[in-house]
Amino acid sequence: MKIFHFLEVDLKKFNHSKSRKIKLMICGSILVISFTVIGYRTISLASVNRDNITNILNKKIESRAFNSNLRGNIYDRNNKILATTIDTLSLNINPQEVLNKHETIFKLLHIFPQLDKKDLLKKFNSNKKHINLLREISPWEHVRLLQTGIEGLKIQKRSKRIYPNNTLASHILGSTDIDGKGIAGVENKFNSKLKKGENVTLSIHSGIQHITRKLLLDQITRFEADGGAGIVMDAKNGQIYSTVSLPDYNANNYSKILNKTLFNKATKGIYELGSTLKLITAAIAFESKLINENEVFDVSKPLKVSSRIITDFHPLNYSINIPEVIVHSSNIGSAKIAEKFGPNIQLKYLKSLGLTNILSLEIPELGKPQVLMDKKVLTTMTISYGHGISITPMHLASVTATIVNNGLKVDPTLILDQKSKKIKQIISPETSMKMKSIMRLVVSNKHGTAKKADVSGYLVGGKTGTAEKIRPNGGYFKKKNIVAFTGAFPMNDPKFIITIMIDNPKGQTFSYGFRTAGWVVAPVVKKLVTRIAPILDVKPQLESSSKFSNNLLNYKIRGKNKGAKL
Amino acid sequence: MIRYPSFLIIFVILFLAISLYQIKHLITKKEIELAQIKANINGAKSDLNILKAELSYLKRPDRIEKIALSKLGLKEILPTDIWDLKDLINITDSLNDGEHK
Structure with missing residues (x-):
């Protein structure tokens, strides 16, 4: 029976061709789906995961890296720094991790003679897991600590606002609180700008x-x-x-x-x-x-x-x-x-x-x-x-x-x-x-x-x-x-x-x-x-x-x- | 029976899968490098801030003044040290004119 006589194709041939077309369609569909999945995955790799990876890595590296969002500087009219933020190191300890308390105290006193022995002993015998010993230590003291190898010590980095010229223009510069928020002077007035890391240049002439x-x-x-x-x-x-x-x-001693x-x-x-x-x-x-x-x-x-x-x-x-x-x-x-x-x-x-x-x-x-x-x-x-x-x-x-x-x-x-x-x-x-x-x-x-x-x-x-x-x-x-x-x-x-x-x-x-x-x-x-x-x-x-x-x-x-x- | 085109398709898919896997690892590696570079930049910025602060501390006007006075023997500039010569010539001329008259 010739149904598609105008195409001059017989039924047998037509059936065979139909089956091939179906196979081709299935393969084509699989290919389209595969490429769609691959395309989606490529896009997701290129965009979404990138942030995740960065975030995870940044967190991992954070312990070694310094604070990326430092408060902006305040300059005088000749671009001399009047206020800046630096990263400092603080000395903390977990008393639970200290094996030999007396030896550790001896080592600490050797590096930091300003610490009080009785006070240290009291702190080391406490049940707390985190005790601050010194708010600031110098890089040299940090090196000596690492060389001494004291267990249970935790060195934390924190930002500190400093005013290198001490008394110069202290009333104008003002100060920041412990959280780095401006509480007086230019620090307060331009807090939002400085917080974003932007600098402020004053008309003040240091000299x-x-x-x-x-x-x-x-x-x-x-x-x-x-x-x-x-x-x-x-x-x-x-x-x-x-x-x-x-x-x-x-200005460095504002709180006192x-x-x-x-x-x-x-x-x-x-x-x-x-x-x-x-x-x-x-x-x-x-x-x-x-x-x-x-x-x-x-x-x-x-x-x-x-x-x-x-x-x-x-x-x-x-x-x-x-x-x-x-x-x-x-x-x-x-x-x-x-x-x-x-x-x-x-x-x-x-x-x-x-x-x-x-x-x-x-x-x-x-x-x-x-x-x-x-x-x-x-x-x-x-x-x-x-x-x-x-x-x-x-x-x-x-x-x-x-x-x-x-x-x-x-x-x-x-x-x-x-x-x-x-x-x-x-x-x-x-x-x-x-x-x-x-x-x-x-x-x-x-x-x-x-x-x-x-x-x-x-x-x-x-x-x-x-x-x-x-x-x-x-x-x-x-x-x-x-x-x-x-x-x-x-x-x-x-x-x-x-x-x-x-x-x-x-x-x-x-x-x-x-x-x-x-x-x-x-x-x-x-x-x-x-x-x-x-x-x-x-x-x-x-x-x-x-x-x-x-x-x-x-x-x-x-x-x-x-x-x-x- | 698997035909030649099917082989080709499977090969392409496998190739793409492996390539993607490699790309993913390459991206991760690059992300680590990028994060480290960023961390280094921040560290360098922080070090630079410390150095700038130290420089500013060393260049404190009160310190410079002390050094200038005690070590270098410098003195403050008086108006007579920087007087414009033209002014002095003019005043001398006017005084001379007055004398002649």
Whole structure:
């Protein structure tokens, strides 16, 4: 029967062909399945198992390898390590595995004489399976242990955060806890970044940080002061080159340090910084245009306001203008200027200068300023010369930078190459120029209060402040002072800000019993500028050069009892 | 009866199986090498960190200052040491002009 006659195939042939096709299909299917299985296995070998193998091997090798996820380093602006993590070895023991306890103790004492024999014996007789003998051993001690061959010993590796420069910038760096988590300073603020192994580069300059610390510490010792703070900052972008708070501590011993030492006086402590704030009063006076530049204020008599009498430390018997109020540091003059522009304008500028808010610095230890805002005449007057307003030295440095930086707001930062925010104009460049001229006179003029800060060639300018220290329960200490200086150099084109504060200096024989800022802080500024200017590539220049005279105004300053004519 | 193509198929399958087994072992071996290299890199990184920390410790500004002062007899740079000569020439010229006038 020819069914498929059109194909001209007979049934017999067809049956034979069908059987071959079925066989071929079966073989083909087996091949397809085999290759699918092989393909799957190949993929699984190449992908899934790879991780498993790596994990298993990593665990096996872990005992010999070091921790792969080390906490990131903290560097200074010249890539010098300020904080790093290293792996250390700790010595542990399983007493159950020790066969001859006395012999083992003898061997251990030979390598580690600091261990106590009785204590070791007690630990070796305990039922525990894991006892820590020493938290850290040196590589040399490790080698000696291996050579001695003590049974039951377990050497464990653990990460340790170290600060190679000990006390340098300890308040800024902060610390980590036993689990490696940042608990203070930059360690805390950048914990998530450092934890991932990323590095942080600070704007701090190790050399300048050291010089600031050393000079400040010397002066604190000379004047038997309680402590102090020192800041060196870039006047244009707010990058902090050094920020010191004394007393300080060795960052490697953070957990053993007293709270008093941990306190950051530069960024957390708020103080009445006295006459340094007269700079703000003068800037407001110029900026508000409510006061004529040549207007004079009678400072010959003490000023009585409500129950308070405002007096001057260096009384003058004539009327003085704004530059003279600043150079002679007249409280009466400052109060009278403030009375003219009033509390609303004063508060407006205090707010725009950032003196009512916490700074946006990259550490958690920041102090909130305290400003009396009752808008009373007396408050306005006292704030004008720095009483009734408590700020941190870092706030003062920021304000000084804003005043000398052509009035453009300067926010301090601890991070190198920080992206700059939108810059606000707080005061006009004209006011800034007047202020820079006056600040230079405070240092260069023979009647200025900061003569001891003058360094030939570096054109230092600024303002001193001596304030009575606030009692914790209210009121003021009569014989305890906070002395401060804030300024910049070189004043014709300010590049760096210097703010120094010393807490409770005592009058000394060599200072004729004086403990004012002019005696205590100004000499520190002089030494500091002399030493850091060459490092910062600030070249000395003559005051008579055109570069200087074109950028600053020349105000005439009269001395004591010379009030006849301006 | 097993035919020639079947032999070929079996041979190919066996060849692939052995090859896969070899590949698996090769991968395992390479994984061990990789893990060891990684461990060595981490170890080297850690050693490097220790060396950097030691270098930083030795280059402490207070230590360098002590050495500079006591061993090398260095002194701080004063403005007069680095004064710009042009400035001094200018001031001398201006003083001379004043004298002539």
